[in-house]
Amino acid sequence: MDSNNRNSPYSHNSRYSRNSHNSRNSPYSRYSCYNRVSAEVYYVRDGHVNNYAFNFIVPVPGNVRDINFTWQSLAGRALPYSINVVTSDHSVLPRPAMNISQIGEIPTTVQTFSISLKCSGARAAEVDVTISIEVILNRAQNNVTHLVFRRKKICFLDAVEENKVDDPLLLETVVPPPTGIITLIVGSLVALALAVIIMLATYCIRSSEKHQNHGQPMRTSSFQRLNTNPPCQTASYITPSGIPPTHDSLPRKSEQQPEELHRRISELTVERCRVRLSSLLQEGTFGRVYRGTYNENQDVIVKTVAQHASQMQVSLLLQEGMSLYGASHPGILSVLGVSIEDHTTPFVLYPAVHNTRNLKVFLLEPSCARTVTTIQTVMMSSQLSMALGHLHSHGVVHRDIGTRNCVIDDQLRVKLSDSSLSRDLFPADYNCLGDSENRPIKWMSLEALQHKQFSEASDSWAFGVLMWELCTYAKQPYAEVDPFEMEHYLKDGYRLAQPFNCPDELFTIMAYCWALLPGERPTFAQLQVGLSEFYAQITRYV
Template structure:
């Protein structure tokens, strides 16, 4: 069976090769009356199943119901029919078939449609000058032929029928007029479309004039042409004027159109301009369009500040310079950037709002070189000439040179007189010695007396008990601490729990008078700190804590003084309760990254937030600004309740409701509110900002805020409206609460009492669950091997998440000038470069960075470098 089929196919292929492929029937020419049917046919021989295509005037005809008639096994016939022939069906027709990559075509045939004339060339609209002669053309054809044409101009017949094609000569018209033509043959009359003769006039003024900014000093103007006046526009004239009110007209600019747009430059930055346009055709110019006002964007200043001078005193260095003119500024002044070089190394640049800067610690600026540049939103301008700071200014040196010679001459005169006097005395002395004389009477003794600067005791007796009187602190602070002073002999210091900026935290055992005792944590000031001011700052923290009585605020156990041999001042020690579970930040990190990670329920996380909010609400009611609220400064007691701790940066407010930073302090940049970064102003609302960041730490289980954003970029990041991104596992209602804490307007942030109410509602919505879960004690060991850390231990981690925000701030009752802060900023400090942490006032000063690491033993990839800034004012 298979062999027979193969033989049959071979025979079929052989037959195709013998006979070949050819058309045995071609379509025939036809003349068809309009409305009748036309039918064309083709026959093809040599293919078993051909696909025959019909073509008309070079284009394929798409037939949906094409039929094939089999004449024999390799001979096929097909037809193309038009049921009702119209004039558009007239044309050249043929068949095609593809065979082995070659197109085989039939002979062509024509269908001619017999009926009323059809127009080959109809009248077109025409534009001409008034009274100027012109020609009109009309052509029509049959069949049947001949075809004659008759012209109509307006309502008047022009002449009689003339053979097609026909050209009508018109001597000219003064107004627009309509025209058309009629074509006649034996079958009837056809009427052409109606054309219009337009009279050319001046164009109308351009429309939709718009200005698009391309770059700082180049703009793009676009417009739409108005009525062209029936004549193509050739050029347009652009007029630009500068200034508001009385304008200064700039030279006209002629541009070829189309396109109807133009890019031009040469404008000044940050200036008001107006533009208007007119267009021309061959008749004349259009009226000008209305003036369109626009404002060029800012650019970097074009000049450096002049008259850069300095004044140096024992306490501070004062820099001053002349403000730039508006044309030199090229924008709105954002800040002045001061760059300085010390010992061949560039230091961090400083930013100032005004053209004066006062920097404390004048001695550290000796031999430093300073330069200043003005900055706008677009960037900073050129640097001024460098100024070298010397102990005596150049002006003073020049003044003193005039007195040097006088001093030298006077000194020479004095030296001469002293020399003569000595010669006389030596001679007299020689005479007295020679003759046995003396200046004093016999038996008289000269008295000798001295005072010992330091005494020594080689027996090394026990150092006397230290009192507060030996510290040199003020009397008010001494009175507050007198009743909490604990003798040093009652303390036994143990292992170190953590290190901070000013000292360390150690485990200790405190004995009482009845020989009972308790484990405590002791904050010890660094032994190499000998300044009374540092000691007083440490004791102020204890004084604040003395009056704290709240379950969510760490209390004070007492204060002790460690006497050091051969040292004038003792080392103060602040005694605190021992927090069994360490700081909250370490606890959160261990839940994620410890050797045995464990789950912390959302109820417990919200309970942590509630504890902190209640503690901060208590502090705010006592007029205390914490200024360093963060998870690392919140401690977990044995009941897993959070206590707010570490009041080293706290300030008590005695008047008003704000505190302005005015001394050197180390501040945690990523927890500081926007207004504190800008103006060094701290309020309870700035503590609310830090509470929002602490909420974010809790929800991310101890991640570092603003992952990927450097300290130097924080101010720029916040001023643009960016905020911390919603953590992946954080519900939207919790994120809305923390995001409300970061409103750029302080008065729009919630109070701590309002935060407590919101968090209590969220906690109540969750299914009740034990707050103190056993799994939370995985970081505990036996009493002798506890891994908890006391106040001051800092541990952290870094995250790669990109910060973002999308929750709008709402606020009622704010001033108009504060509403702008609720909008996303336009990037005020974006283009300055260098250090954006602060834009300082005239009292701002140097900036430095401090990073502290805790000794908690965690691997490097989960360490949190506590990034601080020193602000010198």
């Protein structure tokens, strides 16, 4: 049986343990009343294999010397296994020892075995550890399951560990050779948060700051290169400690009242005869986006509706088109004018320069998008983070952040736009959950899904998904997840996987945005600093 199969007759989870001595000086001081700190990572639950968990390279800090694995056969018969552990640098981390044989049978009862990771102390380094387990389900049919667990052990100079086993809890886990098949228990990636906690604490031992955050599991195998001076805390998400938030979470301004909408339209009204349409850029069921000119010399983008559009669709075009009214920022595409001479098909005008087009459409064009480099991706993310920071400083929450609501020009300069016509032009990005309201479910935070609570923090969450879109050339996030399951999916700790060829540092920044609690997500000022630091790092040698 291939390891990608969804069902498996075995379960498995891993656990870390550390010694309790020197707890007073340990970054885990809030847990000092315990003999050890444990973090469990589940890989299979109820017979279902979640390959998402295997994508993570889980860090093992210097003060953790053992990894414990719990397994049990659910097949009702003994099946053979073989296990192999390989390290990338034997001079720093000699071949790990195990308290089970390399070849044997998996037990039919729940048992735990241990892999010891003892550094030599020769030098400080991060050593890759690969644990491969092969289970033979049917030898005659060559039905074999291969499981590969990846860890990154952090070793310090002269940090030679004692050879004796002084952890009584570890002694209890020594078991005889197993006699059954594995049941990899995969599931709740919430446990990954604790694993990442250990890594974060390792990198902040020298920091005297004490903050407490609780986030969601993210892959941060190269977190130390973010250079954000993280404080010691128990969270998989941290904010750059050197940057004070620009503001507290501000309430969203109230929805536009009819009087306010009318005032905005009257201030921006232009004569329809001064607008000339030249080419159709996008078309939906009732929405149209044109390229055109205003006053014969100004290039514009024109949004309008078809003749058969309902009054509700007309109202949405005007209301959403006015949502960024008055925003004056280089990174925001604010409305230029509006024409309601024909009240059934109003025009909303936006300035267009250098062949401005929709960002999502651009990313979906292979001839254009595949030429985008990591440096350019960071530049685009930085421009949009500054634009959103400007909106938030004025108490405005966007509520619908995604590449579909951005534009880009030939110089790869991006601007944030409003969401008018997006539901019609990008119907795959919006879903109804039985309430007749189309919403960007896959871009929404948990509190927005559950309670329709939108805030600066929910914008941060959506911005993380937008960054993921930039790295994947506008792939659909959570494409395999039913919209009705998204709430449970997020509550269980699942998040978007790291895109192919996305640097660890960039994925870490977007992963900041997906902390479960709104107060633990970064402000856009903090995101901007993280992006700026990473940009400076990757352009240093270019």
